[in-house]
Amino acid sequence: MSPSLSESFSLSSGFCLQVFLFAVWFCNFGVLLEGVNGTATTSATTVKVVNASKVEDAAYFHIYYGQTFKVIKNTMDGKSYLLIQNNTRMASRTKYCTTRIKSFVIPLSNYSVDTNYFPVSFFEVRIAGLLGTMKGMTSVSVAFECVLKLYNEGQIEMMNDSEPQKLTQFAAHFISNTDQAQSCNFATFLPTGEDAPLQRAEWIKYLGVYANMEVRANEVYDAVKENYMCLVKAVASKTGSFKPIVAWMEYNNGVWSFTKEAYKLKYVEDAGGENIDNSINKVTYNTSIPDDLEEFHAILCTVDVVIDETYTPDPVNYNASNFLQNINLEDQSCLAFLTHQSLWRYDKRIQNFTTIDWFDGAVSQPQLVLADIVEALFPSGNYTTTYFRNLVKEEAVTNISPDMCNRDSSTAMEPTIVACS
The missing domain is CATH 3.40.50.1980 (Nitrogenase molybdenum iron protein domain)
Structure with a gap:
């Protein structure tokens, strides 16, 4: 994945994407809708969204769905992430990398993580198969045993975060520090920026979108939220x-x-x-x-x-x-x-x-x-x-x-x- 301006288009790319998304909204290519299980209809076609997440509590990201793509609006870094299904023509023909729009092909074939003060637990214990595609990390300051095990076995490579060009070999590199220099494959993951416990936990849905595993992410968050609210009610009654x-x-x-x-x-x-x-x-x-x-x-x-x-x-x-x-x-x-x-x-x-x-x-x-x-x-x-x-x-x-x-x-x-x- 190259960060060159020729491949990431020019200043006009933002306008082009707006036109493209409007066309997708309006025409029979698909319907852009906020993530929710159900059916969306236009005059020309019906799109069945069966694998979707709806953001219920988190304040700093939103998910939208089209027929062959998804858009994450991340208000933590002010960027929109266009996620394109890998089995579509759009995947090979479309590439965005501007100050406010980035595109990724999903599901991710591999990824790396800036593990300095980063909640790796979202990757490790919540979505099946997601940990197996983690191939790089920038620090051993990780508080989860299975990530440490994979690193010791040589399945995860140690990367130098001061050499961001080497991180471009991965389909995505997840970061929490938005002030650092970024390549086209950098994606901000910042649940700790939320103001409430459940808002932070709901960022599991953010990751699920990259893996086409929204159903699993929904199940995990629903279980966490149900248990949390049960504890709140139990202590209130006593x-x-x-x-x-x-x-x-x-x-x-x-x-x-x-x-x-x-x-x-x-x-x-x-x-x-x-x-x-x-x-x-x-x-x-x-x-x-x-x-x-x-x-x-x-x-x-x-x-x-x-x-x-x-x-x-x-x-x-x-x-x-x-x-x-x-x-x-x-x-x-x-x-x-x-x-x-x-x-x-x-x-x-x-x-x-x-x-x-x-x-x-x-x-x-x-x-x-x-x-x-x-x-x-x-x-x-x-x-x-x-x-x-x-x-x-x-x-x-x-x-x-x-x-x-x-x-x-x-x-x-x-x-x-x-x-x-």
Whole structure:
């Protein structure tokens, strides 16, 4: 796949595509419709769309269907991706590569992934056969065992992301960093840009389109969403007027801050808790300033559950003592989260003792994150958390390794469904 301007057309290509898509809409070649299972009709023809996805929750991408092509509108990078079926004349005759339009032939014969801070779990455990066509990655910072296994077996090649021209050998190269220089085969995949847990998880449908496996993607998302909403309803039916106060906190260079990321706050609300951000005006506190420290300590005395997000290069050895040293409070008797043993971190699953699965598997399986937070807020004692570990109880981390992969790469792992009643 060449990135040359001669093959990707000129500035007029955007206008040409608009004309082409309008013609497809209007004439008997096909009907452009938003992804939904069913039938679309024009005066000249009837198109049966039997393998389609409809975006229900995600805010930053949309899918449209024609008879022999699909269009993904990705508002994260402002691009439209024209996906053309490989058994059509259009596949060999059409090529777009402009600042706002790119074309791909599907299903993808192979692909590579920029695996730096990238949720590879969407590729690995959700769609059958998709992992087997992954042939390149840019880093071993991956928190999934089967990807690591394929790399160790030589089935996935390590690529240098500083040499983007070498990545053009693949039918597609998926990225999450939209600021980097891009070749024609680069496609942005950025579920972490969404503001709610289910919105992030629905990006499985984005990938399903590239593999012609929308039915499978729909099944996976439906299962995840159903389980997530079941947990929300279950905790709502059991929660009284009391809602535990939860603080997502981070320490950096002598300053404590309270997290305001929307998806984290949504998790707490759905788990039956209340975010501390709703009751305070200030979000950062400098421990070297006495007034700041005093106010910070006062707030901590009102908190029931703490999630410590402090970065550490050594997660394995980070414990409650590190946290207590950083808050610099001698009299800890008022700290309810210590009394009730509710001090947590989300680094329970890690790879090579540094790569945290919170930024990977937790994105594609929000129902497991929600179940963890419900357990943190309303401990039952009979549920084993997936991503969260309790610092007060000195829970250890789980190191992810290739030998933990016990399945064939052509077999999709089903989403983990949490018991809900």
